[in-house]
Amino acid sequence: METETVTQKPLELILARNLMSALSTPAFLVDEGGILVFYNEAAGMLLGKSWEELGTVGPQEWGALFGPFDERGDPIPYDELPLVRAVRDDRPAHAKFEIHSADGTRHQIEASAFPIQTAHGSRGAIAVFWPAATNGAGA
Amino acid sequence: MKVKLWGTRGSVPSPGPETIRYGGNTSCVGVTLSDGSLLALDAGTGIRSLGLALPDEPTRLHILLTHLHLDHIQGLVFFAPCFRPQTEIVIWGPASPEASLRDRISRYISAPLSPIEVRELPCDVSFRSTPQSDWEIGPARIRAASVSHRGPTLGYRIDDGEDSLAYIPDHEPALGADLETMEEEWISGFELARDASLLIHDGQYADAEYPEHLGWGHSSLSHALSFARRTGAGRTVLFHHDPLHSDEQLDRIEADARELCRARGGNPDTVQLAVEGAELDVRTPSLV
Numbered sequence: 001m002e003t004e005t006v007t008q009k010p011l012e013l014i015l016a017r018n019l020m021s022a023l024s025t026p027a028f029l030v031d032e033g034g035i036l037v038f039y040n041e042a043a044g045m046l047l048g049k050s051w052e053e054l055g056t057v058g059p060q061e062w063g064a065l066f067g068p069f070d071e072r073g074d075p076i077p078y079d080e081l082p083l084v085r086a087v088r089d090d091r092p093a094h095a096k097f098e099i100h101s102a103d104g105t106r107h108q109i110e111a112s113a114f115p116i117q118t119a120h121g122s123r124g125a126i127a128v129f130w131p132a133a134t135n136g137a138g139a
Numbered sequence: 140m141k142v143k144l145w146g147t148r149g150s151v152p153s154p155g156p157e158t159i160r161y162g163g164n165t166s167c168v169g170v171t172l173s174d175g176s177l178l179a180l181d182a183g184t185g186i187r188s189l190g191l192a193l194p195d196e197p198t199r200l201h202i203l204l205t206h207l208h209l210d211h212i213q214g215l216v217f218f219a220p221c222f223r224p225q226t227e228i229v230i231w232g233p234a235s236p237e238a239s240l241r242d243r244i245s246r247y248i249s250a251p252l253s254p255i256e257v258r259e260l261p262c263d264v265s266f267r268s269t270p271q272s273d274w275e276i277g278p279a280r281i282r283a284a285s286v287s288h289r290g291p292t293l294g295y296r297i298d299d300g301e302d303s304l305a306y307i308p309d310h311e312p313a314l315g316a317d318l319e320t321m322e323e324e325w326i327s328g329f330e331l332a333r334d335a336s337l338l339i340h341d342g343q344y345a346d347a348e349y350p351e352h353l354g355w356g357h358s359s360l361s362h363a364l365s366f367a368r369r370t371g372a373g374r375t376v377l378f379h380h381d382p383l384h385s386d387e388q389l390d391r392i393e394a395d396a397r398e399l400c401r402a403r404g405g406n407p408d409t410v411q412l413a414v415e416g417a418e419l420d421v422r423t424p425s426l427v
Contacts, residue, residue: 007324008284008324008329008330009324009325010285011284011285011286011287011327012285014287014316014325014326014327015287015314015315015327017325018314018315018316019315021315021316022315119234119235119236119291120234120271
């Protein structure tokens with residue numbers, strides 16, 4: 001029987017995923033290339049689709065499914081998402097935006113992302129989502 | 140490739156009449172490669188006996204440290220080749236942004252914990268952080284990768300011809316993960332152990348003991364066997380015995396391991412507990 005060989009994830013991402021799996025806060029994980037590699041059950045409830053249902057998706061597919069969108073309803077480029085900025089710039093990033101869940105429900109959220117840095121450089125980033133503050137404090 | 144288990148105990152040396160068969164020395168495995176050269180995996184108190192067994196002649200030795208907890212380095216200053224000027228010793232270990240490997244080990248080999256400083260060792264000793272990619276020692280290809288434990292910790296894979304040895308003595312891959320269902324790329328240490336001829340793996344706790352030690356960095360019996368089954372290891376030696384486990388308790392754990400292996404559809408003869416002094420052939424690892 002042929003088996004598909006997949007690349008082992010770095011330990012830091014494995015531990016991050018294990019932690020996120022135990023949280024009730026929506027949380028997302030990207031690898032060092034900025035590719036979404038996991039989100040937890042709470043995030044799945046927000047999106048209306050579990051990680052097991054969705055699987056790894058690229059930036060274009062993600063944008064088509066969920067957005068995000070700015071306050072005028074325009075799509076926000078994937079490169080400008082906090083998760084991707086955190087990986088690219090090796091700095092925490094924060095933003096307020098809107099996403100659409102699988103059933104079309106719109107959610108105003110704020111996302112804070114921070115890079116996962118190791119002795120061998122950046123391994124990816126984690127982002128947690130919160131309902132957007134009503135006073136418009138998002139950056 | 141052949142291995143000899145010089146120290147099988149975890150955490151702290153535990154000599155005494157209750158541990159005489161499985162041994163009381165802490166982690167050390169000697170690996171003889173196909174060209175006759177020697178590697179030492181970890182430098183717990185077991186490395187003292189390894190050093191005494193080596194001939195007093197010019198030689199080059201590699202010591203591969205998984206991490207710097209005391210039960211993995213305590214034997215270094217009692218390793219006879221360290222006191223032979225004609226010996227070259229290369230010590231490999233995990234990288235850290237905090238300090239060099241030499242400086243971190245020097246915290247132990249220095250006053251007041253040690254009567255001797257690293258710079259005073261008569262041998263020619265050097266310290267190297269393991270590279271991110273594979274490297275070669277003699278005929279063997281070595282791979283190191285971070286694994287789930289407390290603090291920066293490595294596991295090793297050694298490939299020599301058709302033989303492959305995976306050594307992951309301190310490992311809690313089931314922390315926050317279901318090893319039976321998790322995708323393999325998300326299992327800590329998976330690539331190190333994939334289809335290894337011989338897997339030497341953490342098996343510190345009986346299943347009933349694990350809940351009280353969740354997050355301590357070690358495996359239960361069931362978790363160790365799940366990891367072995369998922370990775371396809373040819374044979375598994377459970378290692379890093381808890382210092383509180385007597386020979387009689389370890390006999391029962393080995394019987395439980397064999398039964399669990401059988402119940403899961405495996406061959407119970409492919410799993411055994413590590414016994415200090417045992418020699419194993421990596422290709423057909425029956426105890427000698």
